[in-house]
Amino acid sequence: MDWWLTQLEWRVIDVRGVSKTFSFENQPTLALSPTDLKISTGSFVSLVGPSGCGKTTLLNMIAGLIEPTQGSIVQDDQIVSGINTRVGYMTQQDNLLPWRTTAENVAMPLLIQGHSMASAKHRVTEMLQRVGIERFANHFPSQLSGGMRKRASLAQVLVYDPQTILMDEPFGALDAQLKVSMQMQLLSLWENAGKTIVFVTHDLTEAILLSDQVVVFSGRPGQIKDIVSIDLPRPRDPIKGQFNTQFQMIYQNLWEMLAPDIARLAKVEAS
Ligand SMILES: Nc1ncnc2c1ncn2[C@@H]1O[C@H](COP(=O)(O)OP(=O)(O)O)[C@@H](O)[C@H]1O
Numbered sequence: 001m002d003w004w005l006t007q008l009e010w011r012v013i014d015v016r017g018v019s020k021t022f023s024f025e026n027q028p029t030l031a032l033s034p035t036d037l038k039i040s041t042g043s044f045v046s047l048v049g050p051s052g053c054g055k056t057t058l059l060n061m062i063a064g065l066i067e068p069t070q071g072s073i074v075q076d077d078q079i080v081s082g083i084n085t086r087v088g089y090m091t092q093q094d095n096l097l098p099w100r101t102t103a104e105n106v107a108m109p110l111l112i113q114g115h116s117m118a119s120a121k122h123r124v125t126e127m128l129q130r131v132g133i134e135r136f137a138n139h140f141p142s143q144l145s146g147g148m149r150k151r152a153s154l155a156q157v158l159v160y161d162p163q164t165i166l167m168d169e170p171f172g173a174l175d176a177q178l179k180v181s182m183q184m185q186l187l188s189l190w191e192n193a194g195k196t197i198v199f200v201t202h203d204l205t206e207a208i209l210l211s212d213q214v215v216v217f218s219g220r221p222g223q224i225k226d227i228v229s230i231d232l233p234r235p236r237d238p239i240k241g242q243f244n245t246q247f248q249m250i251y252q253n254l255w256e257m258l259a260p261d262i263a264r265l266a267k268v269e270a271s
Protein backbone atom coordinates (compact mmCIF):
# COMPACT_ATOMS: atom_id res chain seq x y z
CA MET A 1 0.00 0.00 0.00
CA ASP A 2 1.03 3.54 -0.70
CA TRP A 3 2.83 5.18 2.28
CA TRP A 4 0.33 8.03 2.43
CA LEU A 5 -2.66 5.66 2.52
CA THR A 6 -1.03 3.70 5.32
CA GLN A 7 -0.65 6.94 7.28
CA LEU A 8 -4.30 7.84 6.71
CA GLU A 9 -5.44 4.41 7.82
CA TRP A 10 -3.32 4.75 10.94
CA ARG A 11 -4.46 8.22 11.79
CA VAL A 12 -7.84 7.68 13.33
CA ILE A 13 -9.59 7.96 16.64
CA ASP A 14 -10.51 4.39 17.36
CA VAL A 15 -13.10 3.83 20.07
CA ARG A 16 -12.75 0.14 20.90
CA GLY A 17 -15.48 -1.52 22.96
CA VAL A 18 -15.75 1.53 25.20
CA SER A 19 -18.43 1.64 27.89
CA LYS A 20 -18.96 3.83 30.93
CA THR A 21 -20.76 3.08 34.16
CA PHE A 22 -21.15 5.85 36.72
CA SER A 23 -21.87 5.15 40.35
CA PHE A 24 -24.11 7.58 42.13
CA GLU A 25 -25.03 6.90 45.79
CA ASN A 26 -23.86 3.30 45.23
CA GLN A 27 -26.26 2.86 42.30
CA PRO A 28 -24.41 2.00 39.10
CA THR A 29 -25.76 3.64 35.93
CA LEU A 30 -24.65 2.43 32.54
CA ALA A 31 -24.24 5.71 30.64
CA LEU A 32 -22.74 4.22 27.48
CA SER A 33 -23.02 0.60 26.29
CA PRO A 34 -19.89 -0.95 24.74
CA THR A 35 -19.25 1.19 21.67
CA ASP A 36 -17.01 0.82 18.63
CA LEU A 37 -16.39 3.83 16.42
CA LYS A 38 -13.63 4.86 14.03
CA ILE A 39 -13.26 8.53 13.20
CA SER A 40 -10.91 9.20 10.30
CA THR A 41 -8.48 12.05 10.31
CA GLY A 42 -9.82 15.14 8.60
CA SER A 43 -13.46 14.08 8.80
CA PHE A 44 -16.36 15.99 10.29
CA VAL A 45 -18.43 13.62 12.42
CA SER A 46 -21.55 14.52 14.38
CA LEU A 47 -23.01 12.61 17.30
CA VAL A 48 -26.78 12.87 17.74
CA GLY A 49 -29.17 11.14 20.12
CA PRO A 50 -31.64 11.79 22.92
CA SER A 51 -30.51 13.63 26.02
CA GLY A 52 -28.66 11.35 28.47
CA CYS A 53 -27.44 8.84 25.87
CA GLY A 54 -23.77 9.40 26.69
CA LYS A 55 -22.59 11.87 24.01
CA THR A 56 -20.79 14.17 26.44
CA THR A 57 -19.46 11.14 28.30
CA LEU A 58 -17.91 9.86 25.06
CA LEU A 59 -16.29 13.26 24.33
CA ASN A 60 -14.97 13.37 27.90
CA MET A 61 -13.37 9.95 27.38
CA ILE A 62 -11.82 10.96 24.03
CA ALA A 63 -10.43 14.06 25.77
CA GLY A 64 -9.06 11.81 28.52
CA LEU A 65 -10.97 13.63 31.26
CA ILE A 66 -12.63 10.41 32.39
CA GLU A 67 -11.61 6.80 31.91
CA PRO A 68 -13.70 4.17 30.14
CA THR A 69 -15.07 1.42 32.39
CA GLN A 70 -14.34 -1.09 29.63
CA GLY A 71 -12.44 -0.84 26.37
CA SER A 72 -9.98 1.76 25.19
CA ILE A 73 -9.63 4.78 22.94
CA VAL A 74 -6.68 4.84 20.58
CA GLN A 75 -5.60 7.98 18.75
CA ASP A 76 -2.79 7.88 16.20
CA ASP A 77 -1.77 4.45 17.49
CA GLN A 78 -1.53 5.58 21.12
CA ILE A 79 -3.97 4.65 23.86
CA VAL A 80 -5.56 7.73 25.42
CA SER A 81 -4.55 7.68 29.05
CA GLY A 82 -4.79 10.87 31.09
CA ILE A 83 -5.41 14.24 29.43
CA ASN A 84 -5.32 13.87 25.64
CA THR A 85 -3.21 16.78 24.44
CA ARG A 86 -3.89 15.97 20.78
CA VAL A 87 -7.46 17.22 21.07
CA GLY A 88 -8.93 20.64 21.69
CA TYR A 89 -12.21 20.48 23.58
CA MET A 90 -14.94 23.09 23.37
CA THR A 91 -17.12 22.00 26.28
CA GLN A 92 -20.80 22.89 26.52
CA GLN A 93 -20.11 25.63 29.09
CA ASP A 94 -17.21 27.83 28.14
CA ASN A 95 -14.11 28.04 30.31
CA LEU A 96 -13.47 31.78 29.94
CA LEU A 97 -12.09 33.33 33.11
CA PRO A 98 -14.14 36.43 33.97
CA TRP A 99 -11.17 38.40 35.28
CA ARG A 100 -9.11 37.98 32.10
CA THR A 101 -9.55 39.77 28.79
CA THR A 102 -10.50 37.92 25.61
CA ALA A 103 -6.86 37.95 24.43
CA GLU A 104 -5.61 36.70 27.81
CA ASN A 105 -8.24 33.94 27.83
CA VAL A 106 -7.33 32.84 24.31
CA ALA A 107 -3.64 32.87 25.30
CA MET A 108 -4.29 30.68 28.35
CA PRO A 109 -3.40 27.29 26.77
CA LEU A 110 -0.08 28.77 25.54
CA LEU A 111 0.65 30.34 28.95
CA ILE A 112 0.02 26.93 30.56
CA GLN A 113 2.54 25.45 28.13
CA GLY A 114 5.11 27.96 29.42
CA HIS A 115 4.93 30.73 26.79
CA SER A 116 4.95 34.36 27.94
CA MET A 117 2.07 36.68 27.00
CA ALA A 118 4.53 38.61 24.79
CA SER A 119 5.54 35.51 22.83
CA ALA A 120 1.91 34.33 22.59
CA LYS A 121 0.63 37.69 21.34
CA HIS A 122 1.16 37.18 17.62
CA ARG A 123 -0.55 33.79 17.60
CA VAL A 124 -3.44 35.06 19.77
CA THR A 125 -4.06 38.01 17.44
CA GLU A 126 -4.07 35.65 14.45
CA MET A 127 -6.67 33.40 16.14
CA LEU A 128 -8.85 36.36 17.16
CA GLN A 129 -8.78 37.53 13.53
CA ARG A 130 -9.60 34.07 12.30
CA VAL A 131 -12.79 33.92 14.38
CA GLY A 132 -13.59 37.61 13.73
CA ILE A 133 -13.33 39.13 17.23
CA GLU A 134 -9.98 40.95 17.10
CA ARG A 135 -11.75 44.23 18.01
CA PHE A 136 -12.78 42.67 21.32
CA ALA A 137 -9.31 41.54 22.38
CA ASN A 138 -9.30 43.80 25.44
CA HIS A 139 -12.90 43.20 26.51
CA PHE A 140 -13.76 40.97 29.44
CA PRO A 141 -16.06 37.93 28.95
CA SER A 142 -18.99 39.73 30.64
CA GLN A 143 -18.75 42.41 27.92
CA LEU A 144 -19.11 39.87 25.11
CA SER A 145 -22.33 38.58 23.51
CA GLY A 146 -23.11 34.84 23.51
CA GLY A 147 -21.81 34.48 19.95
CA MET A 148 -18.58 36.32 20.76
CA ARG A 149 -17.99 34.09 23.78
CA LYS A 150 -18.38 31.06 21.51
CA ARG A 151 -15.88 32.59 19.06
CA ALA A 152 -13.46 33.30 21.91
CA SER A 153 -13.77 29.67 23.09
CA LEU A 154 -13.11 28.43 19.56
CA ALA A 155 -10.04 30.69 19.28
CA GLN A 156 -8.86 29.32 22.65
CA VAL A 157 -9.10 25.77 21.27
CA LEU A 158 -7.46 26.65 17.93
CA VAL A 159 -4.56 28.56 19.49
CA TYR A 160 -2.44 25.47 20.19
CA ASP A 161 -3.33 23.90 16.85
CA PRO A 162 -4.73 20.53 17.95
CA GLN A 163 -5.30 17.99 15.18
CA THR A 164 -8.75 17.14 16.51
CA ILE A 165 -11.45 19.38 17.87
CA LEU A 166 -14.26 18.10 20.08
CA MET A 167 -17.30 20.38 20.26
CA ASP A 168 -20.22 19.75 22.63
CA GLU A 169 -23.40 21.47 21.41
CA PRO A 170 -21.39 24.61 20.65
CA PHE A 171 -24.15 26.59 18.93
CA GLY A 172 -27.13 25.26 20.92
CA ALA A 173 -27.97 28.49 22.70
CA LEU A 174 -27.49 30.86 19.77
CA ASP A 175 -30.27 32.50 17.76
CA ALA A 176 -30.96 31.12 14.28
CA GLN A 177 -29.05 33.76 12.27
CA LEU A 178 -26.01 33.71 14.49
CA LYS A 179 -26.02 29.92 14.43
CA VAL A 180 -25.90 29.86 10.62
CA SER A 181 -23.10 32.41 10.60
CA MET A 182 -21.08 30.33 13.09
CA GLN A 183 -21.74 27.17 11.05
CA MET A 184 -20.44 28.89 7.88
CA GLN A 185 -17.34 30.03 9.71
CA LEU A 186 -16.70 26.60 11.20
CA LEU A 187 -17.10 24.91 7.80
CA SER A 188 -14.65 27.29 6.21
CA LEU A 189 -12.16 26.80 9.06
CA TRP A 190 -12.49 23.04 8.76
CA GLU A 191 -12.16 23.06 4.95
CA ASN A 192 -8.98 25.15 5.17
CA ALA A 193 -7.31 23.59 8.20
CA GLY A 194 -7.75 19.85 7.61
CA LYS A 195 -8.78 19.21 11.23
CA THR A 196 -10.87 16.33 12.48
CA ILE A 197 -14.06 17.57 14.15
CA VAL A 198 -16.26 15.54 16.48
CA PHE A 199 -19.41 17.58 16.97
CA VAL A 200 -22.30 16.88 19.35
CA THR A 201 -25.61 18.49 18.47
CA HIS A 202 -29.35 18.18 19.04
CA ASP A 203 -30.00 19.87 15.73
CA LEU A 204 -30.37 17.36 12.88
CA THR A 205 -30.25 20.10 10.22
CA GLU A 206 -26.93 21.26 11.61
CA ALA A 207 -25.61 17.69 11.82
CA ILE A 208 -26.47 16.98 8.17
CA LEU A 209 -25.23 20.28 6.76
CA LEU A 210 -21.86 20.09 8.47
CA SER A 211 -20.93 16.42 8.60
CA ASP A 212 -19.39 13.63 6.57
CA GLN A 213 -21.01 11.16 8.95
CA VAL A 214 -23.78 11.38 11.52
CA VAL A 215 -23.57 8.83 14.33
CA VAL A 216 -27.04 8.16 15.75
CA PHE A 217 -27.26 7.00 19.37
CA SER A 218 -30.26 5.35 20.97
CA GLY A 219 -31.54 6.42 24.40
CA ARG A 220 -29.91 5.49 27.71
CA PRO A 221 -27.87 3.37 28.01
CA GLY A 222 -26.56 4.90 24.82
CA GLN A 223 -25.48 2.73 21.97
CA ILE A 224 -24.85 3.40 18.31
CA LYS A 225 -27.97 2.75 16.26
CA ASP A 226 -26.55 3.69 12.89
CA ILE A 227 -23.85 5.72 11.17
CA VAL A 228 -25.25 7.71 8.27
CA SER A 229 -22.88 8.96 5.56
CA ILE A 230 -23.82 12.39 4.26
CA ASP A 231 -22.94 12.48 0.60
CA LEU A 232 -24.10 16.03 -0.08
CA PRO A 233 -21.60 17.91 -2.24
CA ARG A 234 -19.17 20.38 -0.69
CA PRO A 235 -18.69 23.25 -0.19
CA ARG A 236 -22.07 23.34 1.52
CA ASP A 237 -24.28 26.30 2.13
CA PRO A 238 -25.99 26.06 5.56
CA ILE A 239 -28.99 28.05 4.25
CA LYS A 240 -29.62 26.82 0.70
CA GLY A 241 -28.53 23.28 1.60
CA GLN A 242 -31.78 22.76 3.52
CA PHE A 243 -33.95 23.18 0.43
CA ASN A 244 -32.48 20.27 -1.45
CA THR A 245 -34.41 16.98 -1.80
CA GLN A 246 -31.44 14.79 -0.86
CA PHE A 247 -31.09 16.81 2.37
CA GLN A 248 -34.79 16.31 3.13
CA MET A 249 -34.57 12.55 2.60
CA ILE A 250 -31.61 12.28 4.97
CA TYR A 251 -33.41 14.46 7.51
CA GLN A 252 -36.50 12.26 7.42
CA ASN A 253 -34.45 9.09 7.74
CA LEU A 254 -32.57 10.44 10.79
CA TRP A 255 -35.73 11.75 12.37
CA GLU A 256 -37.48 8.39 12.02
CA MET A 257 -34.50 6.70 13.66
CA LEU A 258 -34.56 9.08 16.63
CA ALA A 259 -38.32 9.52 17.10
CA PRO A 260 -39.02 6.30 19.12
CA ASP A 261 -36.26 7.13 21.64
CA ILE A 262 -37.42 10.71 21.97
CA ALA A 263 -41.02 9.56 22.54
CA ARG A 264 -39.78 7.10 25.21
CA LEU A 265 -37.79 9.87 26.90
CA ALA A 266 -40.87 12.13 26.95
CA LYS A 267 -42.88 9.38 28.73
CA VAL A 268 -40.16 8.80 31.34
CA GLU A 269 -39.85 12.51 32.06
CA ALA A 270 -43.64 12.92 32.34
CA SER A 271 -44.05 10.02 34.80
N1 LIG B 1 -20.30 12.35 36.62
C1 LIG B 1 -21.43 11.63 36.51
N2 LIG B 1 -21.91 10.93 37.57
C2 LIG B 1 -23.03 10.19 37.48
N3 LIG B 1 -23.77 10.08 36.36
C3 LIG B 1 -23.36 10.78 35.27
C4 LIG B 1 -22.17 11.58 35.29
N4 LIG B 1 -22.00 12.14 34.06
C5 LIG B 1 -23.05 11.70 33.32
N5 LIG B 1 -23.84 10.88 34.03
C6 LIG B 1 -25.03 10.18 33.54
O1 LIG B 1 -24.67 9.49 32.36
C7 LIG B 1 -25.69 9.55 31.38
C8 LIG B 1 -25.15 10.13 30.10
O2 LIG B 1 -24.86 11.50 30.30
P1 LIG B 1 -24.27 12.45 29.17
O3 LIG B 1 -23.05 11.86 28.61
O4 LIG B 1 -24.15 13.81 29.79
O5 LIG B 1 -25.44 12.43 28.08
P2 LIG B 1 -25.71 13.37 26.82
O6 LIG B 1 -24.52 14.26 26.65
O7 LIG B 1 -25.94 12.45 25.69
O8 LIG B 1 -26.96 14.15 27.14
C9 LIG B 1 -26.80 10.38 32.01
O9 LIG B 1 -27.73 9.47 32.57
C10 LIG B 1 -26.11 11.15 33.09
O10 LIG B 1 -27.00 11.45 34.13
Ligand SMILES: [Mg+2]
Binds near residue numbers: 056057168
Ligand atom coordinates in the same frame (compact mmCIF):
# COMPACT_ATOMS: atom_id res chain seq x y z
MG1 LIG C 1 -24.35 16.32 26.72
